[in-house]
Amino acid sequence: MAKSRNTEQKIFDAATELFLEKGVDRTSVREIASRAGINLALMNYYFRSKENLFDAIFTALMKKNSEELIRILNSDLELNEKIRQYVHVYIDMLSENPLLVSFVMSILHRSRERITEMKAINSLYATDQFTRQIIEEGKKGNIRRTDPTHFFVDMLSLIAFPFAIKMLVMDKNNITEKEFQGFILERKERVPEILIDNLRPRR
Amino acid sequence: MAKSRNTEQKIFDAATELFLEKGVDRTSVREIASRAGINLALMNYYFRSKENLFDAIFTALMKKNSEELIRILNSDLELNEKIRQYVHVYIDMLSENPLLVSFVMSILHRSRERITEMKAINSLYATDQFTRQIIEEGKKGNIRRTDPTHFFVDMLSLIAFPFAIKMLVMDKNNITEKEFQGFILERKERVPEILIDNLRPRR
DNA sequence: GTCTATACGGCGATAGAC
């Protein structure tokens, strides 16, 4: 029993590393077994298939990383402060897992039919309370009336997309990994500024 | 000779469709041959390998879609007008090829080491003239001084990322394909507004 | 140029022995 948990975990960990590094499709189950130091057949004993293993990993990654973001979004923080915290925490999270974005996006492309079915991915987009807050603030005249869907998409775009084109940005601006980290750090201030600016009521 | 061009083109077209739909790794060469209505061996006669075929397709897609964008970026249009045109043309282009974004991003994830070597991808990020223009306008005081790299990344993010999360947006807001088209259409006005707003000089 | 036929090693998955 102790040993089985251990084996399962070793497979899980090895697969997580490889999926994030090389993508799911370019990782073979033999490679996973090899890195985990176990036999190929054990792969299928613990997780029925590669696809199943992937689902388990994806669900765990989403759960682990989305809980704090959801908490912030559903909190009763004042709007501008909520935006600042959300952007900060999200960018910090992606900085620590820079491969997460392209991983998630490849998933979105992989299975275009059954996205709602993947409950894990719902956690990325739980905006009911946030939507209400934006509409209400608009009615009060505290902010410019704006479309909450657009606003949330703007926010996600400015946060996540730079990680997806990380290598392009590094190559084209001739900067190192460390300098890219600095670039991303600057965005923790810049992105909330853009978003809040855009909400400011007009003359 | 006439027939050969035709066969080569049929392979090319079938592969393009499948690569965009399902991704390169999940498309088998037998499937390409089948959709093209030709024999598997012809695949290898015209393009030496699947990777070779992919390179040809990717280069053609980039060339076809990036020329007008580069032309706009390097034109001597006034800055705000240049931003508006760039966003309009880019969003129109992606609307016509909604799978292009996730395709390109999967490529960026596929081969993280040697992106600069893929000349095709350079066309996505040719900003020398644009960068100079932003710096110069900043010096003149026409716009707030801003970092051109951040600004270009902001612009790309707001344009492209919504297409990458298209299915998520549709599912979560419970809208149809057609309504998503409308949502994207609204962004052709919204995105330039955000960007230009952010450039406006402060008090 | 186009096709049939066939072969190679690697893949995901599994049956069955221990």
Added chain:
DNA sequence: GTCTATCGCCGTATAGAC
């Protein structure tokens, strides 16, 4: 639980008929 052995499919390659 863990292993060996095997299956059918994959990308790639080639030999040879028309």
